[in-house]
Amino acid sequence: MSVLPDPGASRAVLVGTSSYQYLEQLPAVSANLQALAGLLCGPLSLQLPGGHVSVVENPGAARTVVRAVRQAAAEATDTLLVYFAGHGLVDAQDALSLALPYTEFGRVETGLPYDWLRQVLLLDSRAERHVVILDCCYSGLALGRMSGRTGLADQAVVEGSFLLAAAAETRTALAPVGATYTAFTGALLDTLRQGIPGGPTLLDLGFLYRHLRLTLEARGHPVPQARDRNSGAQVALARNHAELPAVPVAAAAGAAVRERPWPDPAAIRTSTGFFTALADVRVVSGLTQQAVSRRSAGRISAGSVGRLLNRTDLPATWETTAAYLSACGVPEDQITLWQHVWQQLRTADALADAEIPAAAPGTVSEKERRQRPFPVFRRGGISDRVRQKPRRRTDGAS
Template sequence: MSVLPDPGASRAVLVGTSRYQHLEQLPAVSNNLQALAGLLSGPLSLQLPAQHVAVVENPDAAHTVVSEVRQAAAEATDTLVIYFAGHGLIDPQDTLSLALPHTVVGRIETGLPYEWLRQVLLLDSRAERHVVILDCCYSGLALGRMSASPGLADQAAVEGSFLLAAAAETRTALAPVGDTYTAFTGTLLDTLRHGIPGGPALLDLGTIYRHLRLTLEARGHPVPQARDRNSGARVALGRNQWQQLREAALAGGADEDGEERWTHASRALRNNSHTREHPADDRPPAPAPSGTGPRPAPFSRSEGPWDRSEVAHPEHGRLNLGGLFIRQVEDMELRVELAGETIVAVTVITGDQAVQLQAFAAPETEGIWDTVRKEIIDGIISAGGTADEATGPLGRELHARVPVELPDDANGFQAIRFVGVDGPGWFLRGVISGRGAADLQAATELEALFRSTVVVRGQRPMKPRDPITLTLSDDAEVVDERRTKTRVQGPDTLATRHSLAHWRGEAGDAAGAVAAFEELLADRLRMLGPDHPYTLATRSNLAYWRGEAGDAAGAVAAFEELLADRLRMLGPNHLSTLATRHSLAHWRGEAGEAAGAAAAFEELLADRLRVLRRDHPDTLATRSNLAYWRGEAGEAAGAAAAFEELLADRLRVLGPNHPDTLATRHSLAHWRGKTGDAAGAAAALEELLADRLRVLGPDHPYTLTTRTDLAYWRWLAQDGRY
């Protein structure tokens, strides 16, 4: 649920450099700062008190900016907004440096490393949420510092944050000569002033980002990037002025089709928004629509995909896979994907692109693609990627960039397109990767293949979203051998397979992820060798998903082998080596060796304290795991004491409302109960429930779990037994 920050408990620091001694001048930046400061403190945005908005223009040194940010970080307890506009540079370590008036290219001591600001937010901030907006060249580099991947990404992230960058990590931002504002900030200001047609009542950062991306891309400007961590995208920067004006227009007599009156009213607001005071609306906000724009017309299946009842001879020119008939394409590679022993999806690889096809049962009377799209968007953004809706040849689709693991466990992004079509009692999803994900013209062949697919729903009862299973008939095998040839796969295809395997596991199919990573590992060993970073990353993912699929002992064996290789190649202090030890300790515990897991985490904690620091997220996570496995090994009192110490540190570092702080309170209550203090556990969970209801809402899974555990410990406390 979107939330407006508390103005009294929030702060904003706006930094900009418009005058340079050694770089091109950016006079529009000065306008950016003044306009954004006025907006954040005005009725169209956050309504922050003027004294809560600090403007630092043309700072004389880096410490001036850092000091201002540190002060705001100490004062804010709700939301802290950090904005920078100016030149961005790449330092010798390929990280982002913010240019100040005296900055000289190549002299790192004359700029402001973005990492310094990140450290202030990580270590000194009391704010529950952070919003970082960077309008500068190469600002996407900051996303790399905050990106997430299983087991490693937390070391660089700022909790409860949303980072909005004007350009990708290799692109320059745009400041057109003569324009009042820079391209990115000008579009942001326009969005807050005039709203988003068809958008929700509150303009949260996720909605604003998607709108900015579509608008700037349509204008041919650099495409912004975003990074969400722990629901930072739900922070709203203001109410949707489009919706409020529409309500006023309709209240004045216009009906739903009264577009002429609405247009005149909209123009009036645009012409007067800089001077007009808008009183706060004391009515409840109108329900948010399902999308960010007017609802498009339903996609027509007049050219496919088809239902079996609509095609007389689906086998003509198609492969028969039972639940699907797929058009044959010369020189294609066909890969079937399993959930256990059942084939549930097929991937067609042709050239340097691929499409995965999967069909699901759906209600006869309504489609599910609208709902599925939103779920995919939420999942990708929460994992650190981006996803934008667009209208393509197959109707509404998603253009996504999903996180992938790069060499040395660095993080990158893979372009993917999600397409979907609802049919009678079924839904067909396609995932396009490779060249066709970024080059729509190149994807024409894959789109035609998707359209020509025939879905066989069958007559047996199925729940909505149940996969329509596939079979590989003898005829299909003969055709496959005749028409398909195995191709040597390049790095892009392998990276796509890595990404698809990961998301298959995230979708709940751990066994399918294992099978996919096993095949990928064989190809990477053959093409890259055993010591290549990509090969090691594949082994790490394969071990993890083996454990998630129920084979904890197999995960332990795989991580033991991987640890030996990473120690040999990277040494004992490398972050990847430490992360492998963390995974190995975890799966030892899951395999039934609780005492062994506790001992391993105890050794790891000593090394992370030495290599990192006490307050580093990886160190705190190690302490949490150590406390848990001590309890599982029979030391309930030791676990309770350890969680009590950890809670004090997480309250200091993260604040009371952070998810990790709340989770630590839950663990502490549990282990108090295990020591025999059922009444104490119940009392602690009662306090926790009130906070989770306030922070997460009544329907969040963590809130429901807290209620269940509270009922359990109350029952034990009242019964007097344990």
């Protein structure tokens, strides 16, 4: 069964090299990173909090990337997504190496061996699921082009994950000159933004791979590869926005309402995930906030709907949430599941608060520290400023 990750318990690390000292430049990679970060944080995809997405562009040293992935691996308990775009190389042992700004052909110490990241995912990650997306090949042949050969997916696969790789065989034109994005990432972005007419409710990785394979092959681009371990193909990166119900629940028959693609409360792990799924309920219902209020028979106002969906802390009582779910058309048996999740999260929060020691005057409490966004990894290490949302990098390679 396909499932959307809980955004509060998931992390993403997006790595890319667009500026090279010794290899061909890949300016589209910078646009890849910014667009993908914005999409993962926005309503068309996973709706990750801004602090849960780390963008590492043009890292000057391999340790910068490893540090970012290791931190995300330690924090994520649901899904960890790792993305790389740039040149890829093959060393003397036929192992994959990711090219950094100062990578040179034949000098293995100047790149980032993929196996380093793979070991972090295997040994240090707390996440139940891993998604690895590699938009790279083995060497640059001309300006704005990357070359590839078979075997990338086999080298990069991690147990308990889904590996999606753009490289296939010995073809070029993965980064067409003048294009905003590289070919593979551009197709991925388009699919997540627009959806797939006639496709499933959730765009899981298995379906995305098959769609991208057909799309890129039809365009004459290299055919992507994929490897699935332990049902990783069922992880969804977005709802299929081309297939959202067009008829509001108020005008739909009972059976049609029950069959709607309601968010699954069983996938909720955190308060962030609770409110993200709660907002998705209204999207699936096709109702406005005013319509939800009218259908509640006065139990919840339009303003209360807005306040409920914009909360960050769980409500102390269940009545308003129950009225909202019922007015949206969620079946009663599913509302019972929602209430069970709400109770579990309330209990977990209470236990966590009881374990947090009081802070000394003038210091930051442990609870406040936990709620702070993650720092941004830059090429020289961790930035002193805390990142609130993805933004464009303007500095060059160090």
